[in-house]
Amino acid sequence: MSFLTDHLVVDGVRLAYRDSGSGEPVVFLHGTPSHSYEWRDVVPHIEAAGHRVVVYDLLGYGLSERPAHRDTSVAGQTDLLGHLLDALGVEEVSLVAHDIGGAVALRFALAHPDRVRRLMIMDAVSYDSWPSPTWRRIIDEELDSHAALPQEEFDALLTRQLTTTVADTSRMSGDVLRAYLAPHTSRLGRTSFFEHQVRHYDARYTQEIAGRLGELTMPVRILWGAEDQWQPLHYAERLRDDIPGAELVVLPEAGHFLMEDAPDRVAREIRDFLAATPVS
Template structure:
């Protein structure tokens, strides 16, 4: 059975999603290079604990639509989040957001604070922390060439990047797990979509332009970070904790950027504790 069993039309585009459980709504936003598969070891436990969990693939990611002529930037994804909540009849929700999804969560909380009950950001992009030097070079000089990569070369490129997201890359990001992360891109369309819908929009202006507004966030905020994150250094987490009033920073020892792969039990514990209202 698919982790995301349903589809919903939001503003004319198809989003694949999962909506289960009852109680306080909580929306899970994934990162990149990823899709909602990254939440598979966390979300079911949140549902079982008595929360309504909504998980979906961002537009252009995973099982969601890959439109030819549609903006899939962080700004556009933020608007779609609002549309998704409207379509599901949700006025206010908690948001748990990772990586580029964290940029969506930050922007949505700044723009629509009345709709965000509480915000957890996990190893998120922020300020000028992204893209990495590798992705910046690809975006600026090699994007069109990379869109034409044969499947084997593309898989090797993305596998190298994915292994950097976890503390023990060769062991954790391998076998069925690695295959699942690569699966949405194992076609010509999937490879082009990865660069067109994801990489092309790696742009720090989406987080830099809200830096001055982070101090306005009044909802409870928790920042969760992998101690060994190679992509988003801990210094950015510390800066977020300083700039967001009352934000609490929790560091997960030994975990990397995909902390939900390295320490799913700890992530689940932290999410449940936060949803229980514990700061």
């Protein structure tokens, strides 16, 4: 159920990715518990608008490699993004990023401002907004036992979480729900979920850059679901206030996975942002 088309070895690890279209490059970064499938209804619109679009599964996610001894934290993913751009021959890029992908994008933009033309973040983790009390308890007390859950119990746990990511729960059902669960339908997949994703839910990666957000100078737009149960709207407002010139657009009747609740609106916002902020 992936729309990725290729694999590339970057800094010694294999990433599943899609590189299509032509024109100014745009890289999409997904969140958790997710993979690049979340962009399936958005990316084609951006390609059609005349952009080269790169979308990939973060290391340890989706169809990308799940290495036993490699940093898959937000910090590790930030470093890997730079290596991916180098491998693809992309010097400057616009970033469109969701959830933990938003934290990766913010860290990358602060570390390499000369490489980021524009930045759009959606329902991103920030400041002390993560992990949720549920995930914190699992990380602190129950990680090993959860990593050993049988498939049926794991599916029930993740389904409960995923259904809270959308305002319209019917959108997280059937084939769509199965696609989000698909990377974890094996013992390796379930273990990888906790080792490569949950273990690294840690606010220090966003807290340590909170005081530097005022350094960002590229155009920034923040897109947020009004009914996000995971990342409340006041975090979006705080980001808007801390990032110079940042715009905040709030989508009504959309939750944390706003690209599931309102894919056409999300695609339009991205397309308009890219068109409305020309850069030299």
